Structures are given as C-alpha cells and as structure tokens.
Amino acid sequence: MPDMSHAQRHSSIGIHGLHQHEGAHNIKRIRLLRRARWAALGVLLVLGAGAAVVMTERAAQARALTASTQENAKVHVYVVSPRPARGQQTLQLPGTLQGYIETPIYARSSGYVKQWHKDIGSRVNKGDLLAEIATGEIEQQLAEARANRAQVQSNLQLARTSFERWQGLRQRDAVSQQELDERQNTLKLVQANLAASEAVVQRLELQLSYNRIVAPFSGVVTKRNIDVGSLVDAGNGGAPKLLFTLSQTDVLRLYVSAPQSAAPRIKAGQEAQVTLAELPGQTFTGKVVRTAGAIDPATRTLQVEINLPNPDGKLLPGSYVQVALQAAGADKPLLTVPNNGLLFRPEGTLVATVVDGKVQLKKVTLGRDLGVRIEIQNGLSPQDKLIINPPDSLAEGDVVVASEAPVPANNKEGGKDGGKEGTKDAAGKEAKPATGPEAPAKAERSAS
Structure with missing residues (x-):
C-alpha cells in the first residue's frame, strides 16, 4: 500500500510513539554539530598560531643568518703606526779577530x-x-x-x-x-x-x-807543522808545505761587511765597540782605520777594517766577535715597522695600509733587520696605518675594518713589539677589536 502513512506503517509493525522523540534527537544533533565546529575552529586557530610562530622564528633566523654572513664577510685587521728609530742608530756586525800580521813561514x-x-x-x-x-x-x-x-x-x-x-x-x-x-x-x-x-x-x-x-x-x-826529521822542500810546494805560522797579537785587526745602506755613514777614525760572548760585560774599543771605498756588487756590502789594541793579550786571534758601529750622521731617523707587516710579492716588498677603510698597497725599501722590527728607508710616513699579519689574498682597494693593535705591557723600547702584537690577542688577554673571524686568526698566525 503505497499511500500508507508513516504512522500506519509504524502501527502495523508494532512501533508506537517514534514521532514523539524526533525533536529531541534533532536538538542533540545540532548541539554536537556546534561543538564540532568550535573544536575544528580551535584546532585551526592553534595550527594558525603555530604556523605564525614558526614563520616568525624562520624570518628571525634568516635575518640573523644574513647579518652574520655580512659580518663574516668583513675583513677585520689590526693596524699600527710606523715608529722612528730611537736614539743613535747602532750597527751590529759580526767579525773574526786576526793578528795584525799573520805570516805562514816556509x-x-x-x-x-x-x-x-x-x-x-x-x-x-x-x-x-x-x-x-x-x-x-x-x-x-x-x-x-x-x-x-x-x-x-x-x-x-x-x-x-x-x-x-x-x-x-x-x-x-x-x-x-x-x-x-x-x-x-x-x-x-x-x-x-x-x-x-x-x-x-x-x-x-x-x-x-x-x-x-x-x-x-x-x-x-x-x-x-814540522818535527825533527821532517823532510821539507824549498818554497811552498813541498810536503809539509807550512813550517810555522807567526802572528802579531799586540794589535789585532778585523774586517766587517757593512750594508750598503750604512756605508755613507762609516768613516775612518770612527770608534767601534767590540764584545765577545766569552767575556760578558767587557767592551773593547777599536778604531776604523780604512774602508774598501767601494761596494762589493756580489754582496752589496762595504768592507771595513778595524784595528783593536790588545796589549795584555786578552783577546785571541780567530775569536768570533760582535762589532757595534755608531751610524752617526744620518739625515733623519728611519722608520721601523713590525716584520710581520711585510708582503713579498713579485713586484717587490710591499706593506698594506688603510686609507678611508680601504687597503692601499705601498712599495717600500728595507733597511736593517732589527729582529722583530725592520727599518724602512723609504715608502712610508709616520701617519700611515700599517696592517700587521695581512692575509696573502689582500688586494688594493679591499674594504676592511681596522682596529688599533693592542700594545704589550712590557713594550717600552721601539723595536720590541713587532712580533708580539698578535700574541696576546690570540690568547685573549688584551682588548679585541670588533668581532670577526679574521682578526683572531691573524693574531694566531703572529703568535706562531
């Protein structure tokens, strides 16, 4: 019976009163749907907030990475100023004593x-x-x-x-x-x-x-070189060739080779101070008697002869000595720089200076090597800012961040800080310039 109503079908199968509970079931379903909607909205809000936090953190990390990359891209360097050589310039040269006359006898x-x-x-x-x-x-x-x-x-x-x-x-x-x-x-x-x-x-x-x-x-x-019964021949061609060697020791002489840079300031009659390691605290005074008057083209040095009185025979011929010559008469004191500030390139010896935050390479002429410092004859001025421990890749026009190199506390004399300026920096005992990986690396190379 197609036209039978729902109530009739329910009564026919013994179901009574179902239509009385349909309203209550609809209300519960509506409440559940509402709760589900709110729960979904809450989940969406939580997920959105998490995504926002993640995106914010990623942006901050990206900005920090960009800043770090830019900071690391900067070249941090230490700079020092050239110093004039202090006091009267003393030239230290090695030499060997010999008798005033030394004659082999045949x-x-x-x-x-x-x-x-x-x-x-x-x-x-x-x-x-x-x-x-x-x-x-x-x-x-x-x-x-x-x-x-x-x-x-x-x-x-x-x-x-x-x-x-x-x-x-x-x-x-x-x-x-x-x-x-x-x-x-x-x-x-x-x-x-x-x-x-x-x-x-x-x-x-x-x-x-x-x-x-x-x-x-x-x-x-x-x-x-002979003994009783030795057969000798006339002249110096026999065997044994040499009979005796005789040396006059009341006056000794020694020859030293002065560098070309100091040659014009060495004159006959100039005093020379001679010291021996075997006689500490004792100084012997000699006198320059003559010079070769010409520079040896093979060594670029000037041979200097010095006579040294030895009346008591305290000094022995053949001894190794150190000779101090006062290089007086210089037109102006030379500048000295740390020897760890030099660059050796195919075009010559260079130094790197900083001008308005950029590298400027200058060719220099070297003078005497004073140990941790070296004299510069020309090419620098006292106002220049010299980069110490420059990297090999440094080129003209490179942008750098320059900071004054810290001076060790025990540096009281010129010429004693060239090799120490980077040592304490690497140990972290001195104030450091702006952060950057280059400067500590350079200080570490200086210490080594």
Whole structure:
C-alpha cells in the first residue's frame, strides 16, 4: 500500500510513539554539530598560531643568518703606526779577530829538520831562531865553490904576472903587440872567472844561511807543522808545505761587511765597540782605520777594517766577535715597522695600509733587520696605518675594518713589539677589536 502513512506503517509493525522523540534527537544533533565546529575552529586557530610562530622564528633566523654572513664577510685587521728609530742608530756586525800580521813561514832550502826551538804559544822576538834544517848538499856545494874560487885566484895571479912581463918585453920591442894583447885578454878572462866564482860562493853561502828559520817579526807562534826529521822542500810546494805560522797579537785587526745602506755613514777614525760572548760585560774599543771605498756588487756590502789594541793579550786571534758601529750622521731617523707587516710579492716588498677603510698597497725599501722590527728607508710616513699579519689574498682597494693593535705591557723600547702584537690577542688577554673571524686568526698566525 503505497499511500500508507508513516504512522500506519509504524502501527502495523508494532512501533508506537517514534514521532514523539524526533525533536529531541534533532536538538542533540545540532548541539554536537556546534561543538564540532568550535573544536575544528580551535584546532585551526592553534595550527594558525603555530604556523605564525614558526614563520616568525624562520624570518628571525634568516635575518640573523644574513647579518652574520655580512659580518663574516668583513675583513677585520689590526693596524699600527710606523715608529722612528730611537736614539743613535747602532750597527751590529759580526767579525773574526786576526793578528795584525799573520805570516805562514816556509823553508827556503831543502833538507831534513835538524831541530825546532819554538812551539805553539811561544812568544818570539824578531830574529829568534825557530828551527834548523840539515843541508849537507849545500855545504858540499859551497866547499866545491870555494875551492874553484881559490883555483881561479891562482890563475889570476899567474895571468897578471905574465901580462906584466910581456908588457915590459913589448916596451923593449922584444914581442909583438898581438902577443901582448893576448896576454891582456887572458888576464881579463881570468878576472871574469874569479867574479863568477865569487858569485857562486855568495849564492851558496846565502842559501846555506836559510837552514836557520828565524822569526821575521815579534809575535806568537800559532802553528807548528814540522818535527825533527821532517823532510821539507824549498818554497811552498813541498810536503809539509807550512813550517810555522807567526802572528802579531799586540794589535789585532778585523774586517766587517757593512750594508750598503750604512756605508755613507762609516768613516775612518770612527770608534767601534767590540764584545765577545766569552767575556760578558767587557767592551773593547777599536778604531776604523780604512774602508774598501767601494761596494762589493756580489754582496752589496762595504768592507771595513778595524784595528783593536790588545796589549795584555786578552783577546785571541780567530775569536768570533760582535762589532757595534755608531751610524752617526744620518739625515733623519728611519722608520721601523713590525716584520710581520711585510708582503713579498713579485713586484717587490710591499706593506698594506688603510686609507678611508680601504687597503692601499705601498712599495717600500728595507733597511736593517732589527729582529722583530725592520727599518724602512723609504715608502712610508709616520701617519700611515700599517696592517700587521695581512692575509696573502689582500688586494688594493679591499674594504676592511681596522682596529688599533693592542700594545704589550712590557713594550717600552721601539723595536720590541713587532712580533708580539698578535700574541696576546690570540690568547685573549688584551682588548679585541670588533668581532670577526679574521682578526683572531691573524693574531694566531703572529703568535706562531
């Protein structure tokens, strides 16, 4: 029955009163739907708030990363100002003492050493006997030469008597003039033979005198290379070649090589202070006696000779010494910079300075190396700001952030802070400039 109503169908199957509860069920469903809507809205709000927080944090992190990247991109450097060299400039040079006269002594005649009289360390006077050489062959040659001379002298006497006799006969016209001339020529020939014999005798006597080795001057025997029975040859080509070495030590001399930059300020008569490590606290005063007057093109140095009195013999020839020369007369004091502020490039030696926050490279001429500092002859002014420990990649026009390098507390003299300016920075004991990774890295390289 298609037209049957809902009430009739319900009554037919035994369901009664369902229509009475439909309103209550609809109200509950509406309430549940409302609660679901509010719950969904709350979830959406929470999710939106979380998304907003995440986006805000990401934006802040992006801004921080951008700022950090920009900060890290900056090159932070330490700068110092060049300093003038303080006080009178002193030139320290190494040298080796040597005797005022040092002579190797060789034999003038060949033979065996008969006896030596002076050993190393012996002080001798001029003419003192040092050694004797046995020269039996020369003695025999001398005896033969003297015998020949006596024979020639007898012939000379006979020739002279014969000439005088023939001269008298010629006056009586008993002999011819030719016969007289022959007797005269015979006399002259014998006279020449006698002169030759005399020369041979004198030569052998002189050669025999060389068997006595004597001191050519007063001094000290510093070497003895022979012993009794040693075979020596005349000259310096035999074995052993050298007999003695004699040195005059009352006055010593030494030669030093002054750099070309100081050559114009070194003059004869200038005082020189000599010190030895073996004699601490003692200074010996010498005098510049002469210079080479020319620069050695191989070393670019000037050879300087210094004489040093040594009356008490305290200084020994051959000693290594330090010589201090006062480089007076300079037109103006030179500037000094830390040696960790130099750049060595193909175009020469450069320094990096900061001008209006940008790098400016300057070519300089170096002077003396003072250890942790070095002299600059030209190319810098006292107003320049020099970058210390510049990176190898630094180029002209680079933008940098410059800060004054902290000075160590114990830096009281010029020239002692060049190698220490970055040491304390790396240790973190001094005030640091603006933050940045470059400056601590540079300080660390300086400390190493």
